[in-house]
Structure formats: C-alpha cells, structure tokens
Amino acid sequence: MTISIDVSFAYSGDQPTDVLLQFEAAAIPEQQILSCDTKLGDAEHIARIPAQDDIGERIWVRSEGRFEIDYKAEVEVQRLIADVSELCQLDTHDLPGESVQYLFDSRYCQADRMQSFVEDEFGELSGGKRVMAMHNWISSHFSYVPGASNANTTAVDSFIERRGICRDYAHVMVTLARASSIPARFVSCFAPGVEPPDFHAVAEVFLEDQSTPGGGAWYLVDATGMGTASDIVKIGVGRDAADVSFMTSFGLTEFIEKTVTVSQS
C-alpha cells in the first residue's frame, strides 16, 4: 500500500536554540521510501544522527527566529502482515539482548505496577491472544478525549482515568504487554485514518517470528483502531513518548503551527 505524507510545521526562538527533530518516514526494509523531500529553514547548524534502534534519523537544528519544516514523501508499506492473535510468546529466557530493554519500566510505562491487573484479567492467555485481549480491553474501556492528557500523563494515569489520545492508548498497551513479560516499544508514525489528522503513535510487541522458528519479530498494535499494520508508516521507536517526540526543544521556543496530511494512494 502506498501512503502519501505531507507535513509542515514551524516554531520560533528569540535566541539561537537547539531543537531535536524526528518527523520523517524511516528508511527501513518494511517500508520503501518511493520519494521524499525535506525542506528545512535556514539554520546555524543542522546535523543528522541515527535514532533509537537505528530506525529513522533525528535532526539537530540550531536556529534563531522563525524556523519552518516542510516534508513530503511517498512510502510503500511492504511489511508482512500477521494475525497477531496466532503468534506465540517467546520465553523470557530466550529473548535476544536488543529486546530486553523493552521489558523494563520507562518514564510513562510503569509495567511493574500493573502485574496484578494483567494476571487477574488476562492470566489465562499468553502471546498474541493476550496482546489482542489487552488491545480489546483498552478499546472497549477507553474514550478518545483530546486535551485530557498532558506531558506528565503516564500509563497509570490513563488507566485510572480511562481516557486519552493515541499517545496514551499506546502507553497503556506497551505497559500491559511489558507487565505480561512481552517486550513492547512505542512507535511514532503516520497513518491515513487518523482523525483529526496528526502524527500518530502506536505500540509494537515482540512475539515469535512465524518465519524463523525460535526467533522473534516486532508486530504493530494500535489500540485506538485508527491505524493498521498495512498502512502505518514508522517514523521512529522508543521506550515511550519521551524518546520519539517529533520535536524536543532545548531552550525556549514558541510552537507556531502544524499541518499533517496522510492519505492512501
């Protein structure tokens, strides 16, 4: 499936300020970048560095005054689509080193505290069946409420209040998976069905790879129901939202505007 992406946003700083950006579709095997065009404003300094797990890039920008970003891309999603509910869970002692950090608690995902809940609610299931049961539990108990969460809102907060936006749904999904000893990471992405149109966020869980016995692979799960594995274009991954913000400012900046258009062509 081919996805067209058109993003523009702008911010401004009164003095030279460092900003870290991550907003482009990642060039990785599961999604082919057919075309892309990134326009950045004038800056004192621009440097690209690899992003987490070598998925995508981050861009350091040092600039003053108004800074504009325009990005257009055509991306063909080519990932193998699995029926997650059919996938087995790897025994924790068979997990490879690079997946282990995604078992641990992170800023917004305090999985350790949710172990009684997942055992109580989903204790008879494992692997993909458990992941989908948790996905369905979130879908049916949460309300999508823009404005109900902020930069301090954790998965525990969202779980208590049962509402939030894509970021919060993904945090809760990641947290419940980790509490079930399933590595889970946070994915910043584009998806055509997101309403209102914006950057999107979903979870990704590490389950047995059907094509490689004994091996594992990452599978996308979107508890908001707005994206699917066949139309999600990944920007980057992280332990949670703290790691893959599209813009992190190291100094005072004023955010001016943002337009995100994602369509299926």
Added chain:
Amino acid sequence: MTISIDVSFAYSGDQPTDVLLQFEAAAIPEQQILSCDTKLGDAEHIARIPAQDDIGERIWVRSEGRFEIDYKAEVEVQRLIADVSELCQLDTHDLPGESVQYLFDSRYCQADRMQSFVEDEFGELSGGKRVMAMHNWISSHFSYVPGASNANTTAVDSFIERRGICRDYAHVMVTLARASSIPARFVSCFAPGVEPPDFHAVAEVFLEDQSTPGGGAWYLVDATGMGTASDIVKIGVGRDAADVSFMTSFGLTEFIEKTVTVSQS
C-alpha cells in the same frame, strides 16, 4: 587501583522461573578484569546476552528451587581521572547519537519537571562546574536513610523528601544533569567504601573529552560521596535503576540472602 570483589546471593522459586541477572564487573577498557570466577547453581537454562551500551553482560537463568550465585573477581581500575569541574559541556546540537537517549526522561528520572529548579539554582553555571554544584547541593541537602525508598520511588519523590539511598542519590543527580541538557546515565557498580557493603549505584555524565577536542566522554559522579572515579568498578549502565537491577525476576521468587564484599588491595 586493584579492587577485590566477593559476592554471593541466593533466591528460590517454587516452580521453574526466569530471572535476569547482572552482577559481574564489566570487561571494558577502563577496568581490567585480572581474574574472575562466576559460579552459578544448576539451572534448566543459562544464556548470556550483551547488556546496555555493550557494557557488561546480563545472564538469563531458568531454574527451580534454591539457586545460588557466587562471584569473585580482581579488577584493576585504569580509567583516566578528570577534575570534573574543569570540563566543558557540549552544545546539545553536537551530541552524538548514542548519548541522546540519556537526555530524555526515564522511569525514575523526570528531568523535564526539574528545569525551573536547575535554572533557578544553577543557571549561572554550565558543564562540569554545574555538575559539581548539583553534586554538592545533593550532598548537603540529602540524608542517607536506608528503608526510606522503595521500588516506586522516583527522583521527584527523593527530591521532595530529601533522603534515600545510593540509588536515589544517583537518580536525582541524573535528573538534574538531564534537566541541564547534559546526558546522564545510571551506573550499577562496586565500590570499596560503601557502608553497609552492598551493590552500589552512581551517576555518569557526558561532558567534553579533554583528550579529544569536540568529542565527549562519560564521567562518574557519586553524590553519596562513598565512591570515587578511581575505585568504582562498573557492572552496567542504563537510563536508571529500572535497567540495571542485579536481579529481575519474571515470576515469583523468594530472595534469600546476599553478601557483598568489596575491598581495595
């Protein structure tokens, strides 16, 4: 300086349980492992995997019943010792990719919330001078109180209550550094002066490397004052304590006993 380490601990599980261990001195250039001997009990499965940033190893163990660990090592610490207060801070836009994750918030280190405080209290300092001022602030305002913290205690909690153990001092140090745009990570380690003797934890900050203009390096900072850069033996590093516990159990285990002896020879 040569450090002798002697650790033994034991736990027990009623049924086969996966446990992740990380308790050995890391084999890295800054510390030479003169000798080491790791004895693990009988287990159904044992596998070594690389730990975070390739510093040290984690060991997966699947076992049932009582499981004992004995570890002895002689380690020669050879790291270059810097006067941290003389070191400059790298501009954030010059930070290399691998250091960037250590700018972000993590489970126990919500640096984003502490920016007003660090600006207010240490705003006129930067780099190593700021790190040492923050180190001294913690030393003079905190009380070392075993039992005052638990697995949920964050840097914000410790900052409010002004007390804790090495883990908490390290979390606050890491948090204040990140809030100052200085990458900081959590180091699990051995140090001879720790009282009562136990595994120890300190912070490590990323500042300009004096021997490589424009480059950066990691420097140890122990706000408890119990360890020094010349006698600390690193076990592993992470975003915070969530990443480098000496033992993480994936299932129900009972911790039985632990003895840690560290001496300078």
Added chain:
Amino acid sequence: MTISIDVSFAYSGDQPTDVLLQFEAAAIPEQQILSCDTKLGDAEHIARIPAQDDIGERIWVRSEGRFEIDYKAEVEVQRLIADVSELCQLDTHDLPGESVQYLFDSRYCQADRMQSFVEDEFGELSGGKRVMAMHNWISSHFSYVPGASNANTTAVDSFIERRGICRDYAHVMVTLARASSIPARFVSCFAPGVEPPDFHAVAEVFLEDQSTPGGGAWYLVDATGMGTASDIVKIGVGRDAADVSFMTSFGLTEFIEKTVTVSQS
C-alpha cells in the same frame, strides 16, 4: 453484641515531644461503653479534645522518654443493622451540610479521577446496590498483603496494584463511593475478626435512613470482610487515614511495640 478490647502500645522520644493519640472506643449512641480504663504514662502535658464529627476524642500528650498506653474496654454494639443493598441513595442536592465534605477528594481518596471507572463498571446501579457491587468488586480483585503499602499509598495506587491492607481497602471503597456521589468517610475501629489482630479501618457511606424518610444515615462497609456492622467498635472518623491515625507524632519518636486484642464475649 459485647466486644472486649485490650490495647497497649509504647513509644519513646529523646526529648519532649508532642503526640496526638486517638485509640479509645468512641462514646456514641450506637455503642455503649460498659466499662473502660485508660492508663497513660507520666507526661508533661495531657489534654483531651473532641475528634472529627464529635465522634471520640483525641489526646494531646507531651512527654519525654518511654511513654506507655494501656486501654481496656467492654463495649456493647447497639447500632441498627441494615441490609445496605436495600438502601436508596439521596439526591446530592438533598444532602445535608455536614455530609458534603465527604463527597470531596482527600489526601488518599482522589475520587474525581475514578469517575469514568465507576460509571463504566457500576453505572447501572445506584445507592446501596452500587455500594455492595463496589464492595464485592474490591473483595474479588484485591489481595490482602501486609507490607505492600506505606504512608504515601493512595487509593489510586492501591487500585493500580490491587493489593493492600485494611486502610487501603477502606480508601478504595471510600473513593469509589464518592466518585458515585455518595458521601463516604474513613472509620478507625476495633473488630474481633481482624487477622493479625490490630487496629482496623473500614468505610462508612451516607445513604437514605430507612427510619427517617428523606433523611440520611451512615452505614459501615468493610471490603476486607473481616468486620461486620454488628461487631465493629468505632474509634473515630475522618476524610481518610490522614485524619484518624491512632498516633501522630509532631517530632521524632521511636515506636516500640503494640498489642491489640479484640474479642467477642
């Protein structure tokens, strides 16, 4: 039913320290104090003041060194026992002034955050039927785990971790009731079935008084299942545990020992 109570505890302060105690069965119509004997150690100052809602008394003590308290009482519980599930909920706009503070959030009971949950889970029930459904939900989802909570543990924490002691069960019960617009308070008490024997804590909800049409009354609810309305002897009430500790120290004291024996005779 006649309940025999025998309590002794002791603490010590290095210097003259003020302590507020509340440990005696309250002299209120629903429980007749057949006999009581309170022995307090030597103190610089002792003063009795009325406790919250005029239920029971608090005792100010200023003393130095070891201070011992011995209390024995025989209490006949005479309260009318209602089938809570048969009771109606008063419309909030008919609630009398003295009950209104028990609708509001308190230190450990952040009812405001639980409104989505109670609406989602218990939305079709009201009044006593809802209270009993919430009681049963707590009973079936929580584990009684001494040591799992501390002085910072809120109802939200207990709800997330699904475990705690009587204090935590009562906090969650109070919180769910308030989130349902039912005034609820925290009751410190004695009950013969408490295991291990100790001071106990339960919730009390304000529902329609069957004997006074249009009026309301307080009804005991113990989600731990250890006490019943017919054998609970009230010590005091409050918004939550912050208000009715048996001992609050204003200065440094060391708690030495405590024995609580409650039996039915």
Added chain:
Amino acid sequence: MTISIDVSFAYSGDQPTDVLLQFEAAAIPEQQILSCDTKLGDAEHIARIPAQDDIGERIWVRSEGRFEIDYKAEVEVQRLIADVSELCQLDTHDLPGESVQYLFDSRYCQADRMQSFVEDEFGELSGGKRVMAMHNWISSHFSYVPGASNANTTAVDSFIERRGICRDYAHVMVTLARASSIPARFVSCFAPGVEPPDFHAVAEVFLEDQSTPGGGAWYLVDATGMGTASDIVKIGVGRDAADVSFMTSFGLTEFIEKTVTVSQS
C-alpha cells in the same frame, strides 16, 4: 476598607444536574456585608447549606439548560491586621480541637512529605517569622503561569515545577505551614488586585492571638502578593481547593462564561 464585588457566570446541562455553588462573600464578623444581591436562574431545586467551619454558605442547585448566576455585593473588611512576623506559634499540644484537622494532609497538600525540606530550609525560625520566610521563599522561587496547572496538580507538583496560579501558591503555603506544625487552611476569596480578575485563593495560618493570651486565631497569607489581609473578602475555607470550588458539578455540565470584577471603593 470597602470592596465592591460583581460576579456573573453561567453553565448549562443537557439534563437536570446537581451543582454545588459557593461564590458569595461570607457573613462573618471580620467582614460586614453592607449590601448584597444574588440572582439565580430558574431551577428545579435550590437549597442553602452551611459551608465548612460555618464560614459562608454553599448552594445546591438542580437545574436543566442554561443557568445564570449574578452576584453583587459591597463588603466592609474590618478584620484586625497583624504583623504576622511578630506572632508566636502555639505549641501543638495547646491547639484547640477545631484547628487540628488543618494540621493533617489533604488532597493537594501532602505536608508529611515536606518535613525535611522545611526543617532544612526554615528550621531556625518558628511562628510568624517562619510563615513569612516561607511566604518569601515561594514569592521568590515561583513563577505565576496561568495554564501550568490543572485539577490534579498538588502542592508537591507545584513545588517541583515552581510555577502555578493562586490556587497552587496557596497549596504550597498551606503545605509548608502544616509541615511546620502550624495549622493552615485554604481560603477562597475576592481581592481587588487580582490580575487577571477572577476568584482568588490564599492561605490562612493559625497562630497565637495577640489579644487573647494562650488562644489562637487565623491570619491570612497571600504568597502571590496580589491580596492583603486588609482587602481580602472571604468566600469560604477548606482543607484545600477540593473543598471550596466556586462550582462543583455532580453530572455533566458545560461551563459557559465567567466575569469577576472586584474593586476598592
């Protein structure tokens, strides 16, 4: 000093909804209500009940559709003005029963956690001198930032982030006072210097009454510096903001608009 107050606000509910209002100047000795006029819209039910500590009244309203409130008053503030820094602190064991609840932790004021900080920072002062030192500490370390806090923001949160609005300043002031064993309550009020004009909130501390040896009295403290004891008109008091909201809705309402004008005449 005579203060003129003019308030109007409106809300709307799709179905009959209970709302609790508290927005009028309290008729208490320290402030004489020269004139007042409260206009309430049409409602199914309106009932007045006494508010906390018998200071002011709460109004229960049950209505449907748009509901408007208009309130005009002239109030002469007559309270005795003390130099708070000259006042002594009562020994806790001499505190009267009605002040004791204001020593305890409440929803937004977790004083227990701030004891190390107050001891460390203000340990050599007591009574009014300590209160004024805490007032000055807040004034000099906090920034008044509308929008930085929300209904979940506690004094601990504000202390960490060092910013907030009047509600947050008052919560921190109350918390530091209670952590110093000084009873402190939250006061909802009107004051002419509030910018932007709105309902205001300040703290009130219980210190020795200069005119009644051995007795105590309540003294206003406004850490925002916008109000003074001579021009503050009290609406009501509570443990914290949870108790004295000008409007608490028990069901879904939409808040439409609010205008508050307070002037000195």
